[in-house]
Amino acid sequence: MNGPPRGVVAILVTSEDTAVAFLPGYMEFLAQRGWRVIVGANSPTGQLFEMARDAGAEAFHIGWERDPAPLSDLRALWKLTIRLRKARPDVVVTATPKAGFVGTLAAFIAGVRLRVYQLWGLRMETSTGLLRSILAVLEWFSIRLSTECVANSTSLAARTEALGLARKGSIQVLGEGSSHGVDVEYFRSAEAGNRVPPLDPATRAFLTENPAELTVVFVGRLHPDKGIDTLLAALAACARRGTGSPAVRAVIVGGDEGFAPGQYANDLPPGLIHLTGNVRDVRPYVLSADVLCLPSLREGFPNVVLEAAAMGVPSVVSDATGCIDSVKDGITGRQFPTGDAEALAAIFCALAASPLEISRMGQAARAWAVESFPQERIWDLQASFLEGLLNRKRP
Known part of the structure; x- marks a missing residue:
């Protein structure tokens, strides 16, 4: 760690599978940059806690389901709001539709001033009927309740704005896109x-x-x-x-x-x-x-x-x-x-x-x-983005 602690960041995704696949290296990178990192997801196996410990982070279980489930979502919203009030993170980062809506709403209620929604795709694009309408409403609210929205590709940002889910020019893309890049040493010929x-x-x-x-x-x-x-x-x-x-x-x-x-x-x-x-x-x-x-x-x-x-x-x-x-x-x-x-x-x-x-x-x-797209470059772009937000918020 270099210098004083930068702040507390809570990262929320829907499932531990997503967290285990995409977040370990990034959480460790943030911790080394001086952040206190907390990650929340649905973790029925407890694998989330092991991953967070290895990355120098903290973890907690969120009992929500992938698809819309009103009663389950209300319980998750209540518990998550209490959790965030106690943790008092400087920034809450959400990704995936369920975490984007329930997580961002909980952060809003808990008074977290910096709420970043990472848009990794639009499930509604290939949905139809009532489900498409529900997903569209959830995306609209997730974006509106966030203080920042970051898409992982230019075409995704443009498509989201074209569907009327966000104001034109309001969605950012860091670098040339990608949510976490690629390990160019592990993946080589x-x-x-x-x-x-x-x-x-x-x-x-x-x-x-x-x-x-x-x-x-x-x-x-x-x-x-x-x-x-x-x-x-x-x-x-x-x-x-x-x-x-x-x-x-x-x-x-x-x-x-x-x-x-x-x-x-x-x-x-x-x-x-x-x-x-x-x-x-x-x-x-x-x-x-x-x-x-x-x-x-x-x-x-x-x-x-x-x-x-x-x-x-x-x-x-x-x-x-x-x-x-x-x-x-x-x-x-x-x-x-x-x-x-x-x-x-x-x-x-x-x-x-x-x-x-x-x-x-x-x-x-x-x-x-x-x-x-090397991982370190993508992680640095995201960490620098969060640090810029935090510096602007502080006097």
Whole structure:
């Protein structure tokens, strides 16, 4: 720690899974900068407390649910307000929709003068009916109750303002975006000396038995919002092009969250896709591919694209919110119109015939990740932002 304590910051997210995945290094970074760090989330396993202790921070459990639940949310609001009044943080930072609304409201009631809402995505973009209306109201209130709103991508800020959820020009983006950047040493190519575990036997067998001119990898939740149906339709379109067309195959990494990929796989020719399920370390799967594909319908700023970029693997992404910020089209990867399987198939076939183009984009992607998105740079931007707010608040 350098100098006197800077202040107390409370960081609130919905679940301990989010906290464990995204916050440990950042909390430790803030603690080393002189902040007293408190983190709150729903922690049914207690893993949150272990993570906070290792990072030099404090933690507390918040009993809320991911989806809107009025009675549960009221109880969480009451308990959280009391907790914040006792802790008296200088700044409350919230992220994710539930923490954004209930957490920011509790901070407002508790009299916390600096309330920062970090916007990591708009779940309402792909919701319909009553749920979309509820989510829109929650986002509107979260932004209005905050003293500052920071989006993790330029397109997300613009989309939020275009939907009327925030005043034009009121949402900030730090640097070139991203919520926490990428560990550019952990995510790098095997040629750079990176030690990664081997592929599982089933994936190795799939790649050996089904040779192709282009191997695509998808990494993420198998959820309808991720646009996996577009990816599968593009693979089928490549296969329909007949003799002489480049052979394209895909390795799909992630657990099923409502997409049911098996039923789609049955409609495809054999040897086109391989499903791995959840894996502990995505690096060997990304490095086994020529390109990563993220055909998502919405994002905030996709971390998996940064991870692939840091490993020298270019990405093919949709032009949806968030995705469009993660690739420089034609330089670090390619973009295609959201949901357009034929356009995606055309890109796959063109890349299959251009290995030098893939190599060039991979090198550019790595350079961009190292220059603009290393974790320490993103953490420094966020810490400096908080310190600037605190300095303006104090006499």
